[in-house]
Amino acid sequence: MKKQVTMLVRHGPLNTVRAAEALRAAVGYTLAPQRVTALLIGTGVCAGAAGLRPELVGQPEVAKHIETLKLLGHRVVADRPSHEALGAFPLHSAVELVDRAEVLKLLGESDVVVPY
Amino acid sequence: MKKQVTMLVRHGPLNTVRAAEALRAAVGYTLAPQRVTALLIGTGVCAGAAGLRPELVGQPEVAKHIETLKLLGHRVVADRPSHEALGAFPLHSAVELVDRAEVLKLLGESDVVVPY
Amino acid sequence: MKLGILLTTSPEHQNSTTALCVGRAALELGHEVELFLMDDGVYNVLDSRDNLVAGAFAALQAQGAAITLCGSTCDPRGVTKESAVAGVVFGSQYDHAQILHRTDRFLVFG
Amino acid sequence: MKLGILLTTSPEHQNSTTALCVGRAALELGHEVELFLMDDGVYNVLDSRDNLVAGAFAALQAQGAAITLCGSTCDPRGVTKESAVAGVVFGSQYDHAQILHRTDRFLVFG
Amino acid sequence: MKYLHIIKDPAETFAWQVAEGQAHGGHEVAVLLWQDGVLSTRASALPLYATATDLEARGIPAGRVKAVDYREVVELVFQHDRVTCW
Amino acid sequence: MKYLHIIKDPAETFAWQVAEGQAHGGHEVAVLLWQDGVLSTRASALPLYATATDLEARGIPAGRVKAVDYREVVELVFQHDRVTCW
Numbered sequence: 001m002k003k004q005v006t007m008l009v010r011h012g013p014l015n016t017v018r019a020a021e022a023l024r025a026a027v028g029y030t031l032a033p034q035r036v037t038a039l040l041i042g043t044g045v046c047a048g049a050a051g052l053r054p055e056l057v058g059q060p061e062v063a064k065h066i067e068t069l070k071l072l073g074h075r076v077v078a079d080r081p082s083h084e085a086l087g088a089f090p091l092h093s094a095v096e097l098v099d100r101a102e103v104l105k106l107l108g109e110s111d112v113v114v115p116y
Numbered sequence: 117m118k119k120q121v122t123m124l125v126r127h128g129p130l131n132t133v134r135a136a137e138a139l140r141a142a143v144g145y146t147l148a149p150q151r152v153t154a155l156l157i158g159t160g161v162c163a164g165a166a167g168l169r170p171e172l173v174g175q176p177e178v179a180k181h182i183e184t185l186k187l188l189g190h191r192v193v194a195d196r197p198s199h200e201a202l203g204a205f206p207l208h209s210a211v212e213l214v215d216r217a218e219v220l221k222l223l224g225e226s227d228v229v230v231p232y
Numbered sequence: 233m234k235l236g237i238l239l240t241t242s243p244e245h246q247n248s249t250t251a252l253c254v255g256r257a258a259l260e261l262g263h264e265v266e267l268f269l270m271d272d273g274v275y276n277v278l279d280s281r282d283n284l285v286a287g288a289f290a291a292l293q294a295q296g297a298a299i300t301l302c303g304s305t306c307d308p309r310g311v312t313k314e315s316a317v318a319g320v321v322f323g324s325q326y327d328h329a330q331i332l333h334r335t336d337r338f339l340v341f342g
Numbered sequence: 343m344k345l346g347i348l349l350t351t352s353p354e355h356q357n358s359t360t361a362l363c364v365g366r367a368a369l370e371l372g373h374e375v376e377l378f379l380m381d382d383g384v385y386n387v388l389d390s391r392d393n394l395v396a397g398a399f400a401a402l403q404a405q406g407a408a409i410t411l412c413g414s415t416c417d418p419r420g421v422t423k424e425s426a427v428a429g430v431v432f433g434s435q436y437d438h439a440q441i442l443h444r445t446d447r448f449l450v451f452g
Numbered sequence: 453m454k455y456l457h458i459i460k461d462p463a464e465t466f467a468w469q470v471a472e473g474q475a476h477g478g479h480e481v482a483v484l485l486w487q488d489g490v491l492s493t494r495a496s497a498l499p500l501y502a503t504a505t506d507l508e509a510r511g512i513p514a515g516r517v518k519a520v521d522y523r524e525v526v527e528l529v530f531q532h533d534r535v536t537c538w
Numbered sequence: 539m540k541y542l543h544i545i546k547d548p549a550e551t552f553a554w555q556v557a558e559g560q561a562h563g564g565h566e567v568a569v570l571l572w573q574d575g576v577l578s579t580r581a582s583a584l585p586l587y588a589t590a591t592d593l594e595a596r597g598i599p600a601g602r603v604k605a606v607d608y609r610e611v612v613e614l615v616f617q618h619d620r621v622t623c624w
Contacts, residue, residue: 137380137381140435144439148443150443232450
């Protein structure tokens with residue numbers, strides 16, 4: 001059975017490794033029969049910012065995982081209210097902005113939600 | 117020169133060791149010529165709750181440090197608005213409730229503030 | 233039934249105790265328990281005389297739980313086969329994906 | 343002048359890099375730098391081939407910074423004189439208090 | 453569908469929103485508080501559980517929540533179709 | 539008295555309150571944003587600094603803040619009487 005898995009990226013992109021690690025794990029989840037969505041929410045939406053350069057502050061890559069998920073046919077979505085609250089900065093082209101209603105629908109439909 | 121040092125306890129008492137460690141460090145600060153105040157604020161006020169039993173969840177002691185600070189003539193204060201927001205539970209007898217204005221005054225007068 | 237547990241925080245966090253208590257109770261009730269540790273979670277099985285948490289994870293393993301670590305998060309943290317609790321598996325995100333997939337419920341401690 | 347630095351988080355946090363950058367800049371400008379590491383902060387000097395952060399702290403030490411650990415937080419974490427970067431001092435909260443007292447500014451990375 | 457939300461942070465807000473939205477949508481939803489989550493003062497019409505040791509460790513009377521031990525936690529986890537550990 | 543507040547969390551609110559209260563009380567107060575703190579969108583009349591590498595790493599133009607390197611950070615730290623690293 002194919003599982004619908006949602007990875008919640010809730011932390012800022014570079015203060016800790018958590019956002020990068022959440023996305024790395026989400027890429028890993030595609031190695032089983034699973035439909036994976038990475039949901040960037042709260043400060044986590046900043047992990048979807050265009051032009052992140054984590055190597056400048058000694059932190060691991062983020063964009064690579066976002067691109068891999070997209071390439072493999074999975075989704076990376078960002079919560080619109082969080083994005084607006086943080087100044088609606090430009091997002092990576094592989095990240096879709098979605099409304100809060102769609103976020104709630106996505107969470108309700110997921111077999112597993114992994115808050116990271 | 118005697119330094120006025122304020123230790124900010126901002127984390128809940130038992131989810132992590134941080135509240136207990138902040139208080140342990142505050143006790144340590146009394147080993148130099150320093151006037152120490154531990155300020156419980158935000159979820160940190162719960163570290164001042166009467167009847168904490170950290171050993172039940174494998175976490176380190178908290179009350180011992182509060183009592184030691186008081187015994188040595190230093191202060192442990194709790195921010196009143198934080199305490200009220202969390203339901204105004206009974207506090208350890210060594211903890212003084214102070215208004216936000218006094219909290220701001222205390223921070224302004226401190227030579228060193230250590231947010232933990 | 234099968235219970236999966238993901239632990240990503242160090243022993244500083246009560247997550248370690250909670251995960252141990254839930255894992256133990258699940259085993260006692262006859263369920264299978266599989267844990268995956270990554271990031272600072274791998275420090276939970278860094279063996280030392282004074283690391284009581286590592287001892288408790290070893291005991292959970294002896295009780296029947298399977299513990300797998302993300303090897304690539306162990307390397308930079310200095311957690312090695314020699315320094316870790318015996319019996320834990322140095323695995324990868326592939327294992328994480330499989331555990332998530334084959335367990336009936338997946339509890340996250342982050 | 344004297345700069346004190348307290349680091350209480352593991353290498354997962356950017357705090358390690360920021361503390362290193364500030365410490366390095368302070369030394370270059372001719373200041374004295376003293377670091378105190380406690381809680382998960384002690385993992386920053388757990389030596390291993392792949393722990394680049396530990397290497398950077400060793401280099402900061404070679405540049406003139408003094409690094410003291412809270413010994414009692416090392417024990418349960420399995421950080422020992424053998425496994426830590428050479429030259430760091432296994433101290434106590436007494437040292438923490440003295441560093442706080444004798445430095446002109448005290449930066450907290452928690 | 454039966455949803456269980458497990459909350460450990462007394463400042464958590466989004467998880468409550470999700471839980472209440474699901475209940476509003478006609479699902480059976482319960483909340484389990486553990487760790488410092490038992491300090492939560494959030495008003496809610498949802499069935500609330502809390503781990504007994506976490507209440508006791510923090511000196512809090514069970515009051516409005518149903519205190520449970522870890523075996524009951526495991527039972528709750530398997531009785532609900534979907535469980536999110538926030 | 540000259541106060542410097544160093545903020546690393548974009549969601550921080552209390553530190554800003556403290557800083558603005560001190561400025562209101564007639565003190566000279568500055569704020570240095572670093573790490574994810576550079577993501578803060580808080581409106582403030584205080585002088586704002588941010589570490590250049592943190593801005594660059596997060597793809598943010600300096601805009602309203604003055605970008606500084608780590609030597610300038612150290613200078614700011616010693617130029618202010620009291621520094622709090624939130």
